[in-house]
Every structure is written in C-alpha cells, then in structure tokens.
Amino acid sequence: MKKPNIIMFGIDSLRRDHMSSYGYGRLTTPHIDKFAKEGVLFENYFSPSIPTTPGYASMLTGMDCFGTDVVALRHQGPLGEHVQTLPEILGDHGYQTTCIGFTGNPSSRGFQKYMDYAGWGPDETGKSPKAENLNKVAIPELKRLVEDDQPFFLFMRHMDPHSPYLPPAPFDRIFYDGNECDPTNTSLEKLKEFKPFADYITSWLPEGCTDADYVDAQYDGAIAYMDACIQKILTSVQTLGIEEETLIIITSDHGETLNEHDCWYDHHGLYEHNLVVPLILKFPGKLPAGKRVEEYTLIKDLTPTILELLDIQTDISFDGQSLLPLVHKDNRRFEKTSEFYITECTWMRKHGWRTPEWKLIRALEPDLHFKPEVELYNVFTDPLELNNVADREPEIVKALTARMEAYIAKREHATGRTNPMYTNLKWHGLDQGPFKSSQEAYDSMYIGSIETAQDLQAKKKEEGKANESKV
Secondary structure (H helix, E strand, O other): OOOOEEEEEEEOOOOHHHOHHHOOOOOOOHHHHHHHHOOEEEEEEEOOEEOHHHHHHHHOOOOOHHHHOOOOOOOOOOOOOOOOOHHHHHHHOOOEEEEEOOOOOHHHOOOOEEEOOOOOOOOOOOOOOHHHHHHHHHHHHHHHHHHOOOOEEEEEEEOOOOOOOOOOOOOOOOOOOOOOOOOOOOOOHHHHOOHHHHHHHHHHOOOOOOOHHHHHHHHHHHHHHHHHHHHHHHHHHHHOOOHHHEEEEEEEOOOOEOOOOOOOOEOOOOOHHHHEEOEEEEOOOOOOOOEEEEEEEEHHHHHHHHHHHOOOOOOOOOOOOOOHHHHOOOHHHOOOOOOEEEEEEOOOEEEEEEOOOEEEEEEOOOOOOOOOOEEEEEOOOOOOOOOOOOOOOHHHHHHHHHHHHHHHHHHHHHHOOOOHHHHOOOOOOOOOOOOOOHHHHHHHOOOOOHHHHHHHHHHHHHHHHHHHHHO
C-alpha cells in the first residue's frame, strides 16, 4: 500500500500572534483559518533555539540544540553526521523529496531535489511577490510528484513575513489608511538612530516613512498575501485528488520582532513573539477536524509526530516526542513539558530558561543593544515582557539559573558534547571571538541595504562561476 504524501509549509518569521487563526484582531489568515478548522492546531508550540538554522535543524531532525549541535544562524560547516534528517529518513522509505527555497542551508540536508525562487528583494514595481514566485515553482513540481507512483515530501520555505515586508497591492494597504510620512510621527526615530539596522530597514521603507504602524501593516499585509497564495496550492491539492492521502503541515521556524524591545523588524531576542510559533496539521481520516491542543509542545516534536502518522519505524532516539497522544488524549504516552532551555545566536549570543511563569535570559557576551546581562520577566503578569525584574528577584534568578545549568549538564552528559552555545564562538560570522563590549558589538554588526546584500550575493555567484571555469 502506498504511503501518504507530506506537504510542509515552512514559513520563515511568522508570528503566531499575528495570525487570525490564533486570535489576532486583523483577518490576516482567512484561508489558513479554514484549514485549521479541518485539522489540529497547537496553541502553545515553541521554537526554543532561534533563528532559522537551529530552528529548522530541530524541526527536521527531532533533536534539540544539543542533539543537532546547531545554535547559530551562520552555522559553520555541515549538519553533523550524528543526526539523520527527515528527508533522509523518508528517502530510505521510498519517498521522493523536494525542497523549495532552502538551498545551501545546513539544516536542509538530505533532499533529493532543490529548487529556488525569487524570495527576497523588490521587483520592478518596488514590491516583492514572494509567495506567487514560490507558487510558480511549487505547483508544477507538485504536479510532477503526483504523476509518479511514489509517495513524496514537498517542503516549501515561504519568505513573505521575513523582511523586507513588501506585499503587492492591495495587500500593502489593507491594514493601513494613514499617512506613513507624517512629519509629526516619531515612532521610528529610535530605529533610524540605530546604525546596525537603520540603513537596511530604511532602504525598503518609503522615503520619509515615519510611522511604525505602517511597517506593522506591511508585515500583516505580507501574511495576508501569502495566505491567499497558500490557498492556491491547497486548491491544487484538491484538484489533483490527493487531499485524502496527504498530510499537510503549516508551521514556522521562529517568530518576528516588530517595533518592540529595540530589536526592530528582525528575529532576535529571546522574547515570546520570537519563540512561540504556529503548528497546524491536517490529515483526513488520521487527525480530527477542529481540534486545538493547549499543552506546551516543542519544535523537536514535529519529526517524531510525522513519522508516527506515516507509520514509519526507526531506531532513532529522538529528543522530541510524537504529539499524537495529546491529539487523542492518551496522556500516558506523552511526557508533558513545563519548562525548557532557550537559545539565540543571531545578532546576540544569549541563552535562558522558560517556565510557565518566568523567563530568564542571560547574555553570554555583551550585545549590540546594550541590554543588561541578566533579564527576568514574569510572563504571566507581564506578557509583553516590558518589566525586567532581575534586580528585584535575585533568588528567582539564582533558582532558574541553577535549573538551566543542571539541564545543560544533563544534556552534555547524554550527548557527550559540550553545549554548542559555549563552543560556537564565531556565531556572528566575523573573524574574531566573543565581543568584549556592547560598543564593539554595535560597531561590528551591520546589516546594510538590500542593494548591498544583492551585490554581495551577485559577487558570490560570479566568484562561483569563475572558480568553475578554472576547474
């Protein structure tokens, strides 16, 4: 009997709390909302190690950061051979595997076919139709996969919620009807004074833009635009007649920061809007419709869940666990998670410990935002994490630090490796070790403009062609 297909929408930088399916006030995801009513939605699903590279490494292996040895965006070298990826496992079981939009990242290892699309800067209109560009590649590939007699895994990395936020009309104005260049508005002043990010972000904003609400509306508009384009793929699934034999997954690697915590329009900082991500699964006949799961779940749980749904057995000892017992209320088979280790190596190197009530963040080196070395938030009474109470609650800081360090020691012993947060000292991609001061970090970490990034990318491609011609 032919095994089921898997279609996974891996949406970069998608905030759970900006999706209407998760209760957001703006109707950003009407098509995903309908999809969620036909499947299972996980309300408290966390990606503990941000950003993209460690997030997807965990998602596609079923391992935590100790198991993958990956914590940094700019991970040096390949994904270790000590782990097997989901596409590798599926390939061993007769699956065709295609990856769209994730070529070259260590975490995407193991796909049989890689395809790319224009998913970054603006086109000639000044906007960026990222999701439709993806569709032009993905839908023909989907049809090709269906024509063959093998089950398939189609993974698509959507980039619309990732900066630059440039949704095409009318999505650029559906959530905004103001004057984005109002000279009396000062909500973007602090961003424009922050040199590491200012040139990059202002390069894709309208000239003279002053209103942070406009930028937020572009983010929401990009989600709504992507949602409409995702429906086009879901329609193709229905037209092709494979809906009943296909597991479809909608999820994200991490969230996004808007005009918050002085971490503008990026995905760093161990705050809730970066750590809590969506997960929605639909599989007619195997999963109930309209189910919502409240328990804490983690990104490392996805691969074990997929394999159990497909009835694929392996001898891998995953760090994660299948979520099906939660779906079917078989709590005897699920070890509930109440607290966990969190890490980031994007523009700062920090780690911490999250419980249902508290969030501890500890810097491992000075950061570019001049933030305090220790942050402590009561996520129950202060859900926006605006009041750092570390100085007022030293005993809680001490207790949570001890729990974090005990967990690190436990995982180091289990894996036989040092915590990768301690060994990835060139996480920033620079030819140096840890920053000695926040000023050094501020002076060193610079994004630049879209044009600069495109020029660097073109230079790399030309260098690659030159090297090929020499061989």
